[in-house]
Amino acid sequence: MRDEVDGLVEAWRAERPDLDIEPLQVLSRVSRLARHLDRARRAVFTEHGLEPWEFDVLAELRRSGPPYEMSPGRLLRATLVTSGTMTNRIDRLATAGLVRRHPDPADKRGVLVRLSAEGQERVDAALSALIEYEESLLGEMPPAERERLATLLRSLLSPLDEPAPEAGV
Template sequence: MRDEVDGLVEAWRSERPDLNVEPLQVLSRVSRLARHLDRARRSVFTEHDLEPWEFDVLAELRRSGPPYELSPGRLLRATLVTSGTMTNRIDRLAAAGLVTRRPDPDDKRGVLVRLSDEGRERVDAALADLLSYEESILCEILHADRERLAALLRSLLAPLDETPAHQRS
């Protein structure tokens, strides 16, 4: 079986035999896979009238467990956006009826963002469809191979997640 990356690697080996193009074997495939998955996720979310960022915020609230509420600070740390961006996102989600705000009883100046019933139904349905699609992608890979692939990808990703991009050399 061949894919687009095989041709790309062969061309670079021919044009630049002085370089080790082996990283392309893995990372170009990861990059291409990410693009395919991003398109598929957007399609699934669109079916549920959600933007990817909306799903991310709603999913973070849903994973938090009952009562499905978090501070805006917790949400922005989990979704890696700025406070201004998170405020805008919460405003938009509240206007759509997917979340509500309430005063934080432990912080007089703070608020808590709570997943509404509609938000919970929408994120649950989108997640079920997303997982069904992702399972269809992985169905030909044995369980043990999935676990090994997950472990290998984790070993690549964990150090990147721990070190901010501006500190990497």
């Protein structure tokens, strides 16, 4: 079985025999897979009337468990965006009726963002469609191979996901 990366690697080996092209064997495939997944996820989310960022915020709220609410600060840390971006996103989701803001009983100046019934229905439907699509991608891969692949990818990704050390520490 050959793929696009095989041709890319062969061409680089011919043009740059002085370089060890081996990392391209893995990382170019990961990169291409990420692009395919991004396009497919966008299509699934569009079918459910969501942008990828909307799914991200709604999914974070849904995973938080009942009552499916979080502070804007927790949401921005979880979704890795700035405060201004999160405020804009919450505004847009609230206007669409997918979330509601209400006062934080533990902080008189704070608010909590709660997933609405419509938001929960939309994110649940999008997630179900996404899982169905992703299951089709894995196809006939046996469970043991899936687990091994997940372990290998985790070992590659884990160091990249570690928080950066604090400045001055």
